[in-house]
Amino acid sequence: MTAHDPEALRRPNAPTTTYRYDDYDAAFVRERVAEFREQVRRRLSGALTEEEFRPFRLMNGLYLQLHAYMLRVAIPYGTLTARQMRRLADIADRWDKGYGHFTTRQNLQYNWPKLVDTPDILEALADVEMHAIQTSGNCIRNVTADHFAGVAPDEIEDPRPTAEFLRQWSSLHPEFSFLPRKFKIAVTGAEHDRAAIMVHDIGLRIVRNDKGEIGYQVVAGGGLGRSPFVGKVVGDFVPRHDLLAFLEAIMRVYNRFGRRDNKYKARIKILVHEKGIDDIRAEVEAEFAAMDRSVFVHDPEEFERIAGFFAPPPYESLARDSQILHAAKLETPAFANFADVNVSAHKIPGYAIVTVSLKPIGGVPGDATSDQMRVLADASERFGFGELRVSHEQNIILPHVKQDDLFALWRMLDAAGLATANAGLVSDIIACPGMDYCSLATARSIPIAQAISKRFADMSRQRRIGKLGIKISGCINACGHHHVGAIGILGLEKKGQESYQITLGGDPTFSASIGEILGPGVTAEQAPDVIEHLVDFYLAEREEGEAFIDTWRRIGHARFKDALRREGEDGADI
Amino acid sequence: MASFKHPQILIASNLTDGEVVFLGASGWERDHRRARVALNAEEAAALEASGKRDISANRVVDVYLADVEIGGDGAPTPMHYRERMRVKGPSVRLDLGKQAAGGAP
Numbered sequence: 001m002t003a004h005d006p007e008a009l010r011r012p013n014a015p016t017t018t019y020r021y022d023d024y025d026a027a028f029v030r031e032r033v034a035e036f037r038e039q040v041r042r043r044l045s046g047a048l049t050e051e052e053f054r055p056f057r058l059m060n061g062l063y064l065q066l067h068a069y070m071l072r073v074a075i076p077y078g079t080l081t082a083r084q085m086r087r088l089a090d091i092a093d094r095w096d097k098g099y100g101h102f103t104t105r106q107n108l109q110y111n112w113p114k115l116v117d118t119p120d121i122l123e124a125l126a127d128v129e130m131h132a133i134q135t136s137g138n139c140i141r142n143v144t145a146d147h148f149a150g151v152a153p154d155e156i157e158d159p160r161p162t163a164e165f166l167r168q169w170s171s172l173h174p175e176f177s178f179l180p181r182k183f184k185i186a187v188t189g190a191e192h193d194r195a196a197i198m199v200h201d202i203g204l205r206i207v208r209n210d211k212g213e214i215g216y217q218v219v220a221g222g223g224l225g226r227s228p229f230v231g232k233v234v235g236d237f238v239p240r241h242d243l244l245a246f247l248e249a250i251m252r253v254y255n256r257f258g259r260r261d262n263k264y265k266a267r268i269k270i271l272v273h274e275k276g277i278d279d280i281r282a283e284v285e286a287e288f289a290a291m292d293r294s295v296f297v298h299d300p301e302e303f304e305r306i307a308g309f310f311a312p313p314p315y316e317s318l319a320r321d322s323q324i325l326h327a328a329k330l331e332t333p334a335f336a337n338f339a340d341v342n343v344s345a346h347k348i349p350g351y352a353i354v355t356v357s358l359k360p361i362g363g364v365p366g367d368a369t370s371d372q373m374r375v376l377a378d379a380s381e382r383f384g385f386g387e388l389r390v391s392h393e394q395n396i397i398l399p400h401v402k403q404d405d406l407f408a409l410w411r412m413l414d415a416a417g418l419a420t421a422n423a424g425l426v427s428d429i430i431a432c433p434g435m436d437y438c439s440l441a442t443a444r445s446i447p448i449a450q451a452i453s454k455r456f457a458d459m460s461r462q463r464r465i466g467k468l469g470i471k472i473s474g475c476i477n478a479c480g481h482h483h484v485g486a487i488g489i490l491g492l493e494k495k496g497q498e499s500y501q502i503t504l505g506g507d508p509t510f511s512a513s514i515g516e517i518l519g520p521g522v523t524a525e526q527a528p529d530v531i532e533h534l535v536d537f538y539l540a541e542r543e544e545g546e547a548f549i550d551t552w553r554r555i556g557h558a559r560f561k562d563a564l565r566r567e568g569e570d571g572a573d574i
Numbered sequence: 575m576a577s578f579k580h581p582q583i584l585i586a587s588n589l590t591d592g593e594v595v596f597l598g599a600s601g602w603e604r605d606h607r608r609a610r611v612a613l614n615a616e617e618a619a620a621l622e623a624s625g626k627r628d629i630s631a632n633r634v635v636d637v638y639l640a641d642v643e644i645g646g647d648g649a650p651t652p653m654h655y656r657e658r659m660r661v662k663g664p665s666v667r668l669d670l671g672k673q674a675a676g677g678a679p
Contacts, residue, residue, distance in 0.1 A: 076608055
């Protein structure tokens, strides 16, 4: 059965292309909510101390932040149904402050929930087959995937069945509930990496071998944070029937050798870096050869059952190019800009993938109001089979829109303040919550994003600049992925003041690289000037069609440093 | 005991809703201007002792002392930008947090 069979369509959550809970899943999540309700009751009664309660709340995604608690809700591989999006909006209104923040892990964070309300929130999430389990703690976190999964023309296979398979394998896995540190997995099935798999603890790339068989290139030891590393290939072609056993072997090697004495050296990236990939590969292969693999043997029937939930929706047979779209673009220049920048090619003729930017000029990256969430839910039902995606770039994707419908969709989005035509451009900035919300932050990140966004408010200028990824983190933990920004910005504290360290040359794709530090930190006020000078220098130096990262690689880091120094000498306030 | 350099107030998070609170003359206050100010190490230790009691009583969590400066009106203002953020709310949403309720200037 697929999610688009008549029987599935009669379900309350239909139509959709995402995994549906079976009775076991539903009972498990309900039991977990009841368990947490009891834990909260015991905490409030004093039966549990904070020290005892803290691991329980973290296991359910509940943090204590600067101003309030924060609840992180898992959105597996970033896929949401319209019904789920509406529920997220309702929760924001009833128990929070009318908005949510979409994160770089394709999750959603509420910034103001009360501890006493959290069990009710989790109950409301369970109603729509959602939860907050394993969004915190030293376990395998929410498995992320390419946000164009299932619709990208360059795709070998939809990565979501694999991601769901891994979610089921890793959820409450007894060996992996108390790892040395948190563990992040990402999956892509495409020729272009949109899931940043090279900077994950494990990155999976679905590949096809010479015989045409599907398998996985397995990358391990990537990661950002205090010590950033690009992952290394530990398995060049792991057949699907060996995938779970192979990953189990990696996890066992990590569990055995990963450091538990120093949290800053506990991630698998440190182990891979210190032991070397050849040693790690040998350890993994030895574990793989020695282990009882029968319990991990691939169950093709179960995989196909899961894959069935991600079957394509009932697309219409359409012409490759829409005359309606063509005419609307000629008629309405603002829509033409949106269609050129935020609309991507779809694998099915006549359809398109739409990126809805959550980065309005001067706005808070990744934030959406409850009303906007409802508009997105409505738009997905009206134009896209009721399905939405969250990208790690903190935007929302409508993955199945008819080209004929793009203009009507744009008008609907525009009315809700959701039609900013900047996907991938300089103002489409990734930013973590920073010190405006986060208790770990050393500086604010959102105001820097806002200032840069306003500096480049002229959309025609943005289009002239072209694709350029700016990523901002408010502390060394790097939730804003600054290490892999073509321009990265890291907020630190320097002598009691916020200071911003700029890096250049980061790349989150298959050609991954970690950005290099430009020089001494700058103040918040200086940051937009410095970024503008760097962009202007790039524009002066670039060759036809050359992206920022490619110009930087061609002419070198020193030229950018020199250019900035010269600007300073010329009297610019940088 | 840590060296005492500046006046201090005791900051915590309220257990049930997570809101930032400050130990005042007669209990936890939601406005930092009503916080009791320790002017020497002994007074700071007394604040901390009160905080520990209220952790045990399950009223507050995440309790710590923060350096402040005293304004002309006698009200304390945190010296570090992190705590200045905590007494107000997010700088990017002036409609939220204590600043929205008029609790902090």
